[in-house]
Amino acid sequence: MQELVGALRSYAWGSRTALAQLCGRPVPSAHPEAELWFGAHPADPAFVKGADGKRSLIEVVAADPERELGHVVTETFGSRLPFLLKLLAAEEPLSLQAHPSSAQARSGFERENRTGVPFESPMRNYRDDSHKPELVVALDRFEALAGFREPHRTVELLRALEVPALTSYIELLAAQPDSGGLRTLFTTWITLPPASLAALLPAVLEGCVRYLSVRAPREFGPEVRTALELAEVYPGDAGVLAALLLNRLTLEPGQALFLAAGNLHAYLRGLGVEIMANSDNVLRGGLTPKHVDVPELLRVLDFEPISLPIVEPIPEGDGSVVYPAPAPEFALRRFDLAADSAPVSLPNSGPGIILCTEGEIELTRDGEQLVLGRGAAAWISAADDGIKARATHAPAQLFCACVGHQH
Structure with a gap:
């Protein structure tokens, strides 16, 4: 290590x-x-x-x-x-x-x-x-x-903006509420001629402002507010329209x-x-x-709508939590260590990287010691095993990254 x-x-x-x-x-x-x-x-x-x-x-x-x-x-x-x-x-x-x-x-x-x-x-x-x-x-x-929203919900959002210039696009998606309709609408918006974009985008943003002008909380408030924020940072960008098709999550x-x-x-x-x-x-x-290479992007995009792709950590028997991910290249787990907690054994085999994100931790192996503060990391080779970690300044948090098959 x-x-x-x-x-x-x-x-x-x-x-x-x-x-x-x-x-x-x-x-x-x-x-x-x-x-x-x-x-x-x-x-x-x-x-x-x-x-x-x-x-x-x-x-x-x-x-x-x-x-x-x-x-x-x-x-x-x-x-x-x-x-x-x-x-x-x-x-x-x-x-x-x-x-x-x-x-x-x-x-x-x-x-x-x-x-x-x-x-x-x-x-x-x-x-x-x-x-x-x-x-x-x-x-x-x-x-x-992250990911395309379920089309029926997107139709509801776009209708709620009450923008006449959106009518034809709403009808397009409402008539084909699936990945094909999302592909058509996204492609149409992302390739709009400059003159058409210059007419449509301001109208949509005005609709967003009107939607948020009501004092009571609105159903699509976060999505609409995000579109306005993006337009401030990237004025005139067709990506602002495309953002209205995606899941907004926190x-x-x-x-x-x-x-x-x-x-x-x-x-x-x-x-x-x-x-x-x-x-x-x-x-x-x-x-x-x-x-920006729109043709190449369209070649790789998956237009199948998805629900919010939030991953909740799963507790492990060793006191850590693991984040399930269907990727053979990596696995990630997290340890949260209290001041009085006993040293924990880290995954037995490398290669791996240990990253401290809170407090301070001490790694020990065969009499060797390595102290990591916040933002510091350690390389663990496949030859390193029997590593233990304890908090020297608590609460402490560390992440262990390794190859997927090792989890």
């Missing part, structure tokens, strides 16, 4: 306070801090601290894959850590986006390699050949848009959201622990100044 130093990423939607406070650094930070990566992705690997200094986790794994990952993992996933763990802090909405399936990722990656799209090009959609299922666990109140601390391939989503605000397959493939559809 060795301390793991995360790679800090700055994006405009990040927070100047959340990650700095969590990691005990001065607030506000000089730049918006969006993500802290703990993993071995080539775009921004974490670094392992050892007696001979810091080494990239990619280098550590590549030097001895069998020791670091174990035989079963290397047989299944090759000599690459299959998951990526992050801390994510959103002060403003992220882009409207989806991730490809495994087959779509392989095909897209090969196609862009064949056509010579440079890896560093902002026009590149596929930066690796992997899918990217992901799970985010809320550390504070976390708000998001995660309370400890709850999670799982997103499979093809689910259109946008994180709105909040602080969370995120784990995903070791990939950086993102197809964007709006609400961003970055590259």
Whole structure:
């Protein structure tokens, strides 16, 4: 077990306070801090601290894959850590986006390699050949848009806005209240000619304002308010219309959201622990100044409506809770440790990453000790076993990330 130093990423939607406070650094930070990566992705690997200094986790794994990952993992996933763990802090909405399936990722990656799209090009959609299922666990109140809402409910929402310009679109979805109707409506809105969008969007936003002008709570208040907030950050963006088709949800601390391939989503605000397959493939559809490839997004989107995809943690016998996710690349569990609690045994086999998000913890193994404060992490190789953790400053909270089959 060795301390793991995360790679800090700055994006405009990040927070100047959340990650700095969590990691005990001065607030506000000089730049918006969006993500802290703990993993071995080539775009921004974490670094392992050892007696001979810091080494990239990619280098550590590549030097001895069998020791670091174990035989079963290397047989299944090759000599690459299959998951990526992050801390994510959103002060403003992220882009409207989806991730490809495994087959779509392989095909897209090969196609862009064949056509010579440079890896560093902002026009590149596929930066690796992997899918990217992901799970985010809320550390504070976390708000998001995720998956297409049941069409009948969307028809009710759009009718409640009382916007005449929406009539034809409402009728379209009401006549085909299924994935086909959602595909048609979404495609129509996301590809509207500029003149048509410039006429429709203001009318919809005026309807949103009227809807919220009533003092009594309204049924679709959060959805309508979100559309107005998105329009302020991204004026004139067709993604504001598309957001009205998605489930609007709020995660309370400890709850999670799982997103499979093809689910259109946008994180709105909040602080969370995120784990995903070791990939950086993102197809964007709006609400961003970055590259948007609508035809490719439409190719990967899953328009099947879903209910709120909230994941509740399941208690384990060892005092932890686990977040179920149908992804072989990763599993995530959480321990909450009180001051007087006995040391807990962590998962017996690596590879894994331990992340402290509250208090301070001490890890022990064969006489070795490693203390982790808030925002600090440790790399656990497959050769490390018998690790125990206890709170040295309580209450303490830690997350254990490992490969899916190890749960």
